[in-house]
Amino acid sequence: xxxxxxxxxxxxxxxxxxxxxxxxxxxxxxxxxxxxxxxxxxxxxxxxxxxxxxxxxxxxxxxxxxxxxxxxxxxxxxxxxxxxxxxxxxxxxxxxxxxxxxxxxxxxxxxxxxxxxxxxxxxxxxxxxxxxxxxxxxxxxxxxxxxxxxxxxxxxxxxxxxxxxxxxxxxxxxxxxxxxxxxxxxxxxxxxxxxxxxxxxxxxxxxxxxxxxxxxxxxxxxxxxxxxxxxxxxxxxxxxxxxxxxxxxxxxxxxxxxxxxxxxxxxxxxxxxxxxxxxxxxxxxxxxxxxxxxxxxxxxxxxxxxxxxxxxxxxxxxxxxxx
Amino acid sequence: xxxxxxxxxxxxxxxxxxxxxxxxxxxxxxxxxxxxxxxxxxxxxxxxxxxxxxxxxxxxxxxxxxxxxxxxxxxxxxxxxxxxxxxxxxxxxxxxxxxxxxxxxxxxxxxxxxxxxxxxxxxxxxxxxxxxxxxxxxxxxxxxxxxxxxxxxxxxxxxxxxxxxxxxxxxxxxxxxxxxxxxxxxxxxxxxxxxxxxxxxxxxxxxxxxxxxxxxxxxxxxxxxxxxxxxxxxxxxxxxxxxxxxxxxxxxxxxxxxxxxxxxxxxxxxxxxxxxxxxxxxx
Numbered sequence: 001x002x003x004x005x006x007x008x009x010x011x012x013x014x015x016x017x018x019x020x021x022x023x024x025x026x027x028x029x030x031x032x033x034x035x036x037x038x039x040x041x042x043x044x045x046x047x048x049x050x051x052x053x054x055x056x057x058x059x060x061x062x063x064x065x066x067x068x069x070x071x072x073x074x075x076x077x078x079x080x081x082x083x084x085x086x087x088x089x090x091x092x093x094x095x096x097x098x099x100x101x102x103x104x105x106x107x108x109x110x111x112x113x114x115x116x117x118x119x120x121x122x123x124x125x126x127x128x129x130x131x132x133x134x135x136x137x138x139x140x141x142x143x144x145x146x147x148x149x150x151x152x153x154x155x156x157x158x159x160x161x162x163x164x165x166x167x168x169x170x171x172x173x174x175x176x177x178x179x180x181x182x183x184x185x186x187x188x189x190x191x192x193x194x195x196x197x198x199x200x201x202x203x204x205x206x207x208x209x210x211x212x213x214x215x216x217x218x219x220x221x222x223x224x225x226x227x228x229x230x231x232x233x234x235x236x237x238x239x240x241x242x243x244x245x246x247x248x249x250x251x252x253x254x255x256x257x258x259x260x261x262x263x264x265x266x267x268x269x270x271x272x273x274x275x276x277x278x279x280x281x282x283x284x285x286x287x288x289x290x291x292x293x294x295x296x297x298x299x300x301x302x303x304x305x306x307x308x309x310x311x312x313x314x315x316x317x318x319x320x321x322x323x
Numbered sequence: 324x325x326x327x328x329x330x331x332x333x334x335x336x337x338x339x340x341x342x343x344x345x346x347x348x349x350x351x352x353x354x355x356x357x358x359x360x361x362x363x364x365x366x367x368x369x370x371x372x373x374x375x376x377x378x379x380x381x382x383x384x385x386x387x388x389x390x391x392x393x394x395x396x397x398x399x400x401x402x403x404x405x406x407x408x409x410x411x412x413x414x415x416x417x418x419x420x421x422x423x424x425x426x427x428x429x430x431x432x433x434x435x436x437x438x439x440x441x442x443x444x445x446x447x448x449x450x451x452x453x454x455x456x457x458x459x460x461x462x463x464x465x466x467x468x469x470x471x472x473x474x475x476x477x478x479x480x481x482x483x484x485x486x487x488x489x490x491x492x493x494x495x496x497x498x499x500x501x502x503x504x505x506x507x508x509x510x511x512x513x514x515x516x517x518x519x520x521x522x523x524x525x526x527x528x529x530x531x532x533x534x535x536x537x538x539x540x541x542x543x544x545x546x547x548x549x550x551x552x553x554x555x556x557x558x559x560x561x562x563x564x565x566x567x568x569x570x571x572x573x574x575x576x577x578x579x580x581x582x583x584x585x586x587x588x589x590x591x592x593x594x595x596x597x598x599x600x601x602x603x604x605x606x
Contacts, residue, residue, distance in 0.1 A: 028503030033420055039412030040429045043473060046409075047436050050470075053450040054443070108346030116340060117347070125351050127595065132354045134591045135584060136531020138558045142565045142580050143357055146364075146573070190350050218336040248440025250534035251562060275442045275534070282449070282538040298446040302439060309438035
């Protein structure tokens with residue numbers, strides 16, 4: 001049994017029989033390559049199949065409504081009229097709200113954990129916060145229904161007193177609302193923003209900080225004017241990842257959003273989201289067109305998250321290059 | 324003037340630093356509050372019947388979720404059978420045979436698959452299994468969870484294999500082992516702990532998935548009679564019970580949430596302990 005020249009095995013496919021081919025096959029190298037290659041190809045196949053299934057199974061809805069599916073707001077299963085706008089609206093508004101609350105808190109905490117807290121405390125707190133990311137979304141929903149909504153009901157009068165003059169905080173409040181969904185989503189995405197942003201901030205070279213401090217900058221000026229701009233791309237990446245997650249989040253939103261396909265200016269009104277309507281109506285959908293419209297919503301959601309995830313990836317890779 | 328300027332800078336410094344501290348306090352406080360609330364409510368709602376009895380009909384109090392616990396187990400088993408081999412072997416491919424354009428594409432698509440919302444994966448399993456069979460089944464639920472496991476299995480396997488120093492591979496090859504043999508007998512055993520931990524974390528993640536199960540495994544108030552039949556799962560039960568208008572069901576939902584979260588967090592804490600120990604040794 002002579003040793004095989006390992007340099008060739010990695011690059012040669014099974015279809016090119018070279019002098020040592022049979023020997024390599026016997027020693028298992030080609031077999032290992034082929035087996036793992038097939039698994040890798042299977043991943044591509046599954047993803048391709050997923051896109052194909054979404055596309056073909058939504059054909060009835062796509063051919064009937066065309067692009068107007070995205071911009072009409074009637075959702076009437078009884079008369080077979082389907083428009084996705086209220087759901088797209090709800091998904092975008094709740095995610096935007098989540099970012100509005102989540103970004104300052106998440107980035108602030110990441111700055112504290114990376115720059116100010118003593119390493120031991122920082123590690124312990126990060127450990128705790130990262131555990132939050134592992135909590136299943138249905139549990140966030142459960143807490144949203146029984147903990148957050150009662151709290152919001154109590155704070156709602158104050159909220160209205162302060163912001164009631166805007167159209168965003170007017171009208172009656174039943175507890176379930178776009179606002180509640182946004183708050184639950186914020187709680188869910190904060191751990192993501194913290195853990196990734198902290199990593200990125202920690203990777204900023206120490207001499208950047210030392211140089212700024214030596215020039216007489218305060219701790220905060222060093223952090224805000226030197227470290228954060230340096231880590232900006234990575235932080236943006238973490239925000240996009242968080243956005244992608246909140247766009248696709250289903251259970252927690254379904255449980256607190258109110259499930260009402262209307263477009264209203266007030267955040268205190270119940271709304272709906274793409275993922276929530278699929279979760280709620282899929283099993284009840286009668287008729288091919290209804291199911292097909294729901295699958296098209298799935299396709300829309302898929303496209304939306306792919307774009308956002310792609311941007312996050314580009315930003316984080318960009319940040320990697322800096323290191 | 325200068326003094327005033329310095330004072331302002333110092334004040335901004337202290338104020339902003341305090342604010343970041345408050346942000347951290349809020350984030351960590353949320354966790355403690357969530358866990359505390361769930362543990363108190365969950366633990367007090369938990370009874371022995373929860374683990375041993377079937378759900379009772381509406382209006383009757385008592386009962387448990389024995390079928391959902393077993394159901395979650397069966398779904399996770401199916402998901403592992405489907406997802407782990409593909410994910411593991413794909414990870415081996417990327418770590419040991421990577422470097423080509425093909426492996427770059429695979430890595431990219433894997434990340435893409437990881438970002439697909441779970442509800443969309445549910446639709447996929449629905450069109451693949453439920454639609455042709457014309458009924459909900461354990462199989463469909465297992466497929467959905469299995470697809471969700473693949474990208475994480477690929478990533479963690481690749482990561483831990485890459486962490487194995489090249490000197491080990493070179494040593495094995497220098498002793499006359501083929502590449503396949505060195506992977507099987509040297510590289511994978513060296514990364515075994517990491518890979519196993521990755522699989523445990525992966526299982527803990529999909530164990531809490533609800534959305535893809537709603538229209539694949541559907542749910543069942545009785546014991547599921549086979550792989551072809553609908554089956555109950557713990558997270559789906561939490562959802563159903565939490566949105567129902569019965570006080571008694573809410574209690575059961577808390578108990579189920581407690582059991583699910585305890586399991587998920589225990590796995591996470593153990594996994595992190597194992598991984599950080601490994602890191603210390605490497606350092």
